[in-house]
Each structure stands twice: as C-alpha cells, then as structure tokens.
Amino acid sequence: MIKMVGLISGKISDFVVLIIFWATLIYFIRRSMAGKLPNLRRLPAIDAIDEALGRASEMGKTVLFSHGTGTLESSEAAGSLAAIAALPYIARKCAQLELQLFLPTGSHTAYNVLSEVAREAYQLEGKPELFNQNNVQYLSSVSRAYSAGVMSTLMTQNVGAAIMLGSYHHAGLMLVETANRVGALAVGGTDSTAQIPWFVAGCDYALIGEEIYALGAYISKDPISVGGLAGLDILKAVILAIMALGVVLFQVGVDLSKWFTV
C-alpha cells in the first residue's frame, strides 16, 4: 500500500510558524544585504572583550575562553556554537597581542572545532608558533569534572581575562566566582536561565540570554548577521502583540491557543 506524504497532525501550526519566522528573517537579511543596514545598539560586554584582552596583555597574563558545558551534539549545541562563533575574533586578537589562549572544553566534538579555529586564527595573524595545542584541553563531558578542570586552569595559569559564553549548568557559578577570585576580568554570557543571575552578579560584563546569539553579528558587523538581528526584533514585537491579543480575546471567550495546536 502506498503511503501518502503529509504534515503530521498536531504539528501543522508549528510548521507554519517556523516557515513564517524563517521567511521574515530571510526578508530582513536580504534587505540588509541590499544596503539597508539597521543600527546596532552597543553592548558593553562585547566592547569589554577588547578591554579584557588588552588588560591581560598589559599585565602579561593569559586568556581563558570557555564555550560552556553544552556539547555540539546536544540540545545546547546552539549556545555552544554561538559562543564558538566569537572564537575566531578572540583568537585573532590574542595572536595580535601575543597572548596565550586556553580553550578548555567538555565536548569531544568541540575539541576538534576549537583546535582548528584557534590554529587558523593564529596562522592568519602570521604567528602560528604562538598556538599551543596543549592549551586546547578536553576535560570531561561531566559538568562537575569540567568545572573542576577549568577552575584549576584559572588558578594555575595566571589568567587575566576569562571569557565565558554559551550554555552552562551549575558549573557557570563556579567558573564565574573562581575568575573573580583570581582577579581575572570576567566577560560572561549564557542562555541558561538558571545561571543568568550568577553571571550578572559575578562577571564584570555580562550578556543576558539571547544576546549571546547576537555576538557574531556585533563582532563581524556583516549584513547577514545584522539583518537577522533586525528580523528577530520584529518577530519579538509580533509575539508580544499576539500575546496581548490572546489575553484580550480570552477575556471575551476566544481561546487563541487552540490555533497553535493544529
């Protein structure tokens, strides 16, 4: 018997919303590529990355970059990839300033990505001899063991700048506090809602939630990333409007949520 191709019942509305959202993003990206670039609000935490690296260079200290406790094959991959998107810029800056860059990871798949990205950054700056493969450390996929390893690096490697971005479990608090304890200038950001308060409290500069996904756009300033940010802001406004409409309609007996479970 020939089986027909069709949308799975109960997920039709999800599919439609996904297509609308992506179409909106593509529209704003293409608009941006055509030259209509939106203005970007400056995020102090991103400007602070340069400050942290410069300070580490002046003090003759090293730099630590952590992409979080998420792996590249889990649901936290987006957070890890968003953090790694900032690594080429950070690694090139480290090469320019002749800084040692430590890259601890709890993901064996990210280990190779970090190695390649950092090596290439040092090569592009004409200083491949400064790249030390031993500074890319695969510690453990267990967040407690990972945090113990990163704390050890923070305390023994004379770290002057700790850049901690991505998704974190409870390890986030340990790393932020240890960075504070060793006097490293800490720039952090996470999309893990339970860890955001600790990052805000403990880091010198913090990125909150979705801001880590905007990091690449702020650093590269390329039209594609910047246009995508504008699209996301419009989508946020639309979601807020739908939520407000839903609340009003619910008061008059119309349940909007039923439309989103088709």
Added chain:
Amino acid sequence: MSLYKSQGPIVVAFLTAIIVITSNFIDAPGLSQISSDVKNFGAIIAGFALFVGLIGIVQSHANNVTRKKPLWQYSVLLLAVLALFLGVGLIYGNQSSQFKWIYDTIYGPLTATTYSLLAFWVCSAAYRAFKPRSMESAILVVCGLLVFFGVQPIASVISPAFNSIQAFIMNVLNVAGTRGIVIGVGLGILGFGLRVLVGWERSWMGAD
C-alpha cells in the same frame, strides 16, 4: 581555505538539518528512519571524536610530566586513573562490579564534593549581588530579602502577607521575566540555526 573545507561542512550541516527538521513535521515513507539513521551516524562520529579527545588529554598531561611543569604530579595521577579506568573497563566491562566499585568509591565522592562547593559559591556570589549600589541592585536586594524571608516558617506567623508577597514575586514577576528571556533565547536559536543551516554563519568553521 579549500573548497572541501569551506563548503563541505555547510553541505553536511544543511542536509542533516533538513532531514531532521522535515522528519519532525512531515510524515513521508522512510523519512523518520533516515532521520534516525542520521542521528545514529552523528553519535558514531561523536564516538570517534571522543578518541581524539582522549589522545588530547594524554598528550597534554604527558607533556606536563615530561617537562616537569607546575603541579605535574596531578598529571601523573590523572594518567594513572585514566589507565586504571580504561584497563578495568576493557578487561572486566563497564557493568562489572570492579568498574562499579571504582566509580562509586572514587568518582562519585569526588563529583559530590565538587557539587557541594556550590553552597559556598552561592554565598559569595549572593554577597556581591546583594550590595545596593544602584536603584536596580537595591530592588534586587529588597526582592531577595522578601523571598528569603517569605519562605521561612516564622514569616506566616508574623503576617500571612509575607507568603503572598513571596509567591507574587516568584510566580508573577520572576516567571514573567524568565519567559521573556526564554522567548528571546528561542528566537535567537531560531535565527542562529537558520544562519548555520544555509551557511551564512561560518565563524564556527574558523572563517572570520
């Protein structure tokens, strides 16, 4: 960068993502099986990457030992424990009582110790956060104290209002703020995923 290195990962990322995403929404013959195979293939590749990570650990710590770097003794310990775990696992199997004994008596207590340190980190972080240096941090201090006091048994004895205030802060203000962040994060993932999917986001491949 060669064509293979610049376009290869993008093509692989695009194809795998399209298969997995469409299988979530579209009911087509064999699609869910292909999606499942792709995920399994990813797990197999990740297994190989684990081996690379293992080599990295051994190289890094062997280097510490041979060059007598600071705290090289810990590297010796790490390599010894690594060899012990690996040896016992390979000889007796990872479900054996010998492997379980090492796990329960060494690994378990060590991770529990690391986890218990959180209590002290929470205190030091809270101490720093609860300094009223601005209007925002003053509000944070007041809310924090109200929540802290509101969950104490004595609070309801003094006045039931403390429980209500604590519940309002946690269930209304806190949830509203958290949901705002969660919506933003969700949209951020959606946008970032699209850029990775179509190859617009290449910085993770090293192309700055």
